[in-house]
Amino acid sequence: MLTDTLDIDAAAFAAGTGWEIKAQGACKGEVCVPLGEGDFDVRNAAERLGMSIVADVNRGRFAIGPASFGGRALVTAEAPDLTLHTLNGNEVRLSQFRGEKVVLVAWAPY
Numbered sequence: 001m002l003t004d005t006l007d008i009d010a011a012a013f014a015a016g017t018g019w020e021i022k023a024q025g026a027c028k029g030e031v032c033v034p035l036g037e038g039d040f041d042v043r044n045a046a047e048r049l050g051m052s053i054v055a056d057v058n059r060g061r062f063a064i065g066p067a068s069f070g071g072r073a074l075v076t077a078e079a080p081d082l083t084l085h086t087l088n089g090n091e092v093r094l095s096q097f098r099g100e101k102v103v104l105v106a107w108a109p110y
Helices: 010-017 042-049
Strands: 018-023 027-029 032-033 052-057 059-064 084-085 091-093
Touching: 010 018, 027 042, 042 052
Parallel strands: none
Antiparallel strands: 018 027, 027 032, 052 059, 084 091
16 A cells, blocks of 8 residues: 555545454455554554555655564465566456466566
8 A cells, every 4th residue: 555644544544454443353365364453554554564654754754554463474365466568468357377386477677
């Protein structure tokens, strides 16, 4: 989740991360993580969910997530349905490989 402030409410957090804030805590599917008492605080929620918060002070931007529960495991192994193009320009959807093992390699110039 990218944001220009850490002063966000529970609805914005849910929209950006998929974790809905309920009375029992932060919930996604059948998984709920207690957040403690009081008003929603993004720093507390990120800590409880094992999410990193990275700040780019010069640009006033923050990156939050993803959840890792102590850095050891993801909440789900279900990937979004990506659509990519081959070197020949043909479209390939990740869902075409459902049930098969797939390795995704990503690169960024920074």
